[in-house]
Amino acid sequence: MATATPKPMVLDGHEVREMTDAELAQHELDKAEAAAQAAAQASRAASRQAVLDKLGLTADEAAALLG
Amino acid sequence: MGANAVTTVPVYTAGEVLTAADMNITNSGIPVFATTVTRDAAFGGTGEKTLAEGQFAYIEATNTTQYYDGAAWQSVGVTPGLVFITGATFSAVTSVSLPTSTFSATYTNYLVQFYATTATAQADITARFRAAGADNTTSNYSYASNGVYSNGNDANLSGNAVSSFAMRGIYTNLPFSATLTISEPQTANEATVTGMVNANGNTTTALTASLAFAGLFNDSTSFDSFSFLASAAITGNYKVYGYSNS
Numbered sequence: 001m002a003t004a005t006p007k008p009m010v011l012d013g014h015e016v017r018e019m020t021d022a023e024l025a026q027h028e029l030d031k032a033e034a035a036a037q038a039a040a041q042a043s044r045a046a047s048r049q050a051v052l053d054k055l056g057l058t059a060d061e062a063a064a065l066l067g
Numbered sequence: 068m069g070a071n072a073v074t075t076v077p078v079y080t081a082g083e084v085l086t087a088a089d090m091n092i093t094n095s096g097i098p099v100f101a102t103t104v105t106r107d108a109a110f111g112g113t114g115e116k117t118l119a120e121g122q123f124a125y126i127e128a129t130n131t132t133q134y135y136d137g138a139a140w141q142s143v144g145v146t147p148g149l150v151f152i153t154g155a156t157f158s159a160v161t162s163v164s165l166p167t168s169t170f171s172a173t174y175t176n177y178l179v180q181f182y183a184t185t186a187t188a189q190a191d192i193t194a195r196f197r198a199a200g201a202d203n204t205t206s207n208y209s210y211a212s213n214g215v216y217s218n219g220n221d222a223n224l225s226g227n228a229v230s231s232f233a234m235r236g237i238y239t240n241l242p243f244s245a246t247l248t249i250s251e252p253q254t255a256n257e258a259t260v261t262g263m264v265n266a267n268g269n270t271t272t273a274l275t276a277s278l279a280f281a282g283l284f285n286d287s288t289s290f291d292s293f294s295f296l297a298s299a300a301i302t303g304n305y306k307v308y309g310y311s312n313s
Contacts, residue, residue, distance in 0.1 A: 008300065011157040012200070013166035013292075026204060027161060030231065031298045034191045037233075 069127050071099040076109045076116045097123040097132065103140070106133075146311055149178060154306035159187065164294040165307060167200055170252040171291065174309030177252070179262075181295055183243040183303035186236075189268050190299035192243055193231040196258060196284055197292035204230050207285045212264065214278035222266075222276040232260060232282045237301060238268020245295075247280070248310075252290040259283050 007018040008027065019027060052062055076098055077089065092098075100106040103126055110118035120137035132143040152174075157163050163181075170177060183192070195202040210232045214222035224233055237243035247262035260282035267275050284290075295305075 008161040009159060010162040010164065011155065011160045012164050014155060016157070016160065019161070023162070023202075026202070027296070030193060030296060031191075033230075034193070034233070034298060038191075 068101040068105075069099060072101050072105070072127060073098050074100075074105055074109055075112070075114070076122075077114055078116045097125050099125045099127060102126065102128045106140075146313070148311050149308040150174070150311060152177070152307045152309050154304065156304040158302045159300040160302075161298075161300050162294055162296045163301075163303075163305060164197055164202070165292040165305070168291045169293070169307055170249070172253060175251055175254065175312055176310040177249045178308040178310065179245070179247045179249060179293065179305065180307075181243075181245045181247070181303070181305045183237050183295075183297070183301040185240050185242075185303075186238070186297065186299050186301045188299040189236060189238050190297040190301060191236040192234045192245075192266070192301075193296045194234060194260070194282075195231050195294050195296065196252065196288070196290040197294050198288065198290045200292075202294050202296075203284075203288065203290070205286070206230050207288075208232055208282065209285055210260075210280065210282035212278040212280045214264075214276050217275040220274075222278060224278065228285070231296065232280075234264045234280065235266035235276050235278060236268050237266065237297070238273040241267035241273050241275075242303070243267060243301075245280070249293060252293070254289075255287050257284055257287055258290060 007024055009016055010019055010023065052059060057065070073092055075092070077092060079085065079089070098109065100109065106124050106126065110116055118135055120135060122135040124133050124140070125131070126133060133140045134143060153166055153169055195204065197203065206228045208229050208231055209227045210225060212224040212234070214224065216222045222235065224235060226233060234245060244265045245262060247260050250259045250261065252258040260280065262280050264278040264280050265275065266278060267273060
């Protein structure tokens, strides 16, 4: 028999309780959004590094060049 | 009336023979009165000092020390600039919401100190305003964090018209702390969050990040609370203070 995965706990004021269904849905949404943002940030950093590599510049040299 | 309370502040004349009771009153230091009524009755009568500037008194009813400035009695001490409102510790939770009505008409601005000591996994920390027991998830949050990681890399973070404030995160056994001033969450003005964040950890490594944080809720909604949200369970504590309005 499958057992339900326990929901994350929250501190609501002075009460510790399980997340409501709505809170859990928002929590999952937030995690997905954070992961997408992190991936986008990593992609931007990789693109930037690729350009620097093509130009043969370090990050400090690029920063100095761009002022 | 306590053992030190007096009902008169005597004055003695030349050649007068003093009793032990007279000396006990004289040696009592700042005279102690049960109430301001007995204080007022203790001066100016026959055989009593005339009330004058510089006189001190302790009032049992209010546990206050007062001085007379020549025109009125004033309380000794100053109103504190910060007044503790609430605080709590938490263990293995994924969100921490301040109690309902933490923000009220009593104060306009608030200081929040949030400290997470550990997390069950690397966790991103975000925050939202809250009202009547529910976080506000509308896309009215805008923020800009100017920061740097301890290896010198850029830790800047920003969001415009998004559904929460992002504050980077916590890396398992390294802490996350935020000292935030929350301005005008209850007024008709837009609420802002200003402060410093000490975040330890990003998605792959345990790096310290220093962030100067500025956030805006771009709507005049009134809030009575604030929530910190984590993508994994966190343990720690928080304290909230109200800035005195005068």
